[in-house]
């Protein structure tokens with residue numbers, strides 16, 4: 001998902017998103033660095049890839065996107081220095097099933113100041129959908145409470161607008177809508193596979209079946225909204 005977002009952001013015309021001119025990506029393995037460096041070689045002057053240097057990546061940024069496997073959540077957020085690295089910055093979490101409170105708690109373990117000085121974090125939860133690669137994501141964005149400063153919310157929107165639609169949601173509807181999004185994709189892919197397989201069994205070439213079925217689904221979805 002991180003790769004799809006980066007890919008899109010690199011291709012946003014400068015005029016519509018003047019905010020971002022450098023990207024730093026921290027991953028966990030050399031193999032991924034090698035693969036991504038090759039894939040993004042055309043953008044090597046704009047993107048830096050780091051291995052396990054999450055703090056350094058965050059320190060250099062105005063906005064930090066949390067996008068890694070859920071089992072890494074406490075490890076990444078509780079790392080010494082993490083709280084300082086995201087202080088006063090926009091933190092966007094696309095981690096499914098992790099509440100804002102859980103993130104604040106994890107960050108507080110990495111905070112070295114006194115409790116009274118504990119920072120408030122500017123965390124917003126956003127859940128892009130599978131359509132990112134086609135710029136057709138429906139990204140759920142939480143109206144966090146307390147709300148983020150206006151300029152931070154606008155910054156978050158400027159990141160996700162180029163990959164599709166943004167659907168603002170109250171905090172209590174975020175998880176159910178995330179499930180709805182995942183289930184919709186799952187049911188659509190099972191049904192479309194079944195339709196196409198049965199067409200192929202009846203002698204219709206797979207590419208014809210796929211083209212017509214996909215177009216019908218797209219048209220029907222447009223009628224719904």
Ligand SMILES: NC(=O)c1ccc[n+]([C@@H]2O[C@H](COP(=O)([O-])OP(=O)(O)OC[C@H]3O[C@@H](n4cnc5c(N)ncnc54)[C@H](OP(=O)(O)O)[C@@H]3O)[C@@H](O)[C@H]2O)c1
Pocket residue numbers: 001002026027028029030032033052054067068069070072075076094095096127128129130
């Ligand atoms: N896939 C989706 O459609 C989707 C949609 C919405 C939200 N999400 C959320 O996005 C997150 C990532 O999912 P994904 O499908 O993109 O997973 P993924 O393809 O497995 O990518 C995870 C990335 O995180 C890196 N990583 C692992 N441990 C790390 C650590 N300790 N520090 C820094 N980077 C680390 C991995 O690096 P290496 O490759 O080097 O291990 C990899 O590049 C999940 O929390 C998921 O809930 C996914």
